Amino acid sequence: MAFVGFTQSDLDTIVLRKFQPNDNYQHLVDTLNIFYDSTYYSRYLDTTFVFVNDPAQMIRAYNDWQIFIPATNKTVLISTIVTEQATTKCSTLGENLNCDCVNKIYSLKEDNIFIDLSNVNPYLSGYRVYINK
Numbered sequence: 001m002a003f004v005g006f007t008q009s010d011l012d013t014i015v016l017r018k019f020q021p022n023d024n025y026q027h028l029v030d031t032l033n034i035f036y037d038s039t040y041y042s043r044y045l046d047t048t049f050v051f052v053n054d055p056a057q058m059i060r061a062y063n064d065w066q067i068f069i070p071a072t073n074k075t076v077l078i079s080t081i082v083t084e085q086a087t088t089k090c091s092t093l094g095e096n097l098n099c100d101c102v103n104k105i106y107s108l109k110e111d112n113i114f115i116d117l118s119n120v121n122p123y124l125s126g127y128r129v130y131i132n133k
Helices: none
Strands: 003-006 012-018 030-036 041-044 047-050 064-069 076-094 096-109 113-116 130-132
Touching: none
Parallel strands: 003 130
Antiparallel strands: 003 047, 012 030, 012 064, 041 047, 064 076, 076 096, 096 113
């Protein structure tokens, strides 16, 4: 998540809620409270990047998401994540093996606005949701 124009105190708590997909945010699956910690927060100019290292707690496909910032009372909705699961091959001793899972994200909706991610290289920049104050 990339928060543009927010202060550190604005982001001292972020609530990430996971919902059943395509359900108009009616059935909550899980909630994660993210508290300010310099190991998860990184600032560059006016943008604060928040990283969640546990894959079980990251924004992922197959669910809808709500990002709530209590200090500003701002809520952002993430839905309709279009993805493809694929496995990359590598050759070891002349044998082709499955080496790495690649979950390419093609698009999503942020507050019901279509965001095209088809040209993003996840290995170079990663996928980011930009949230403006």
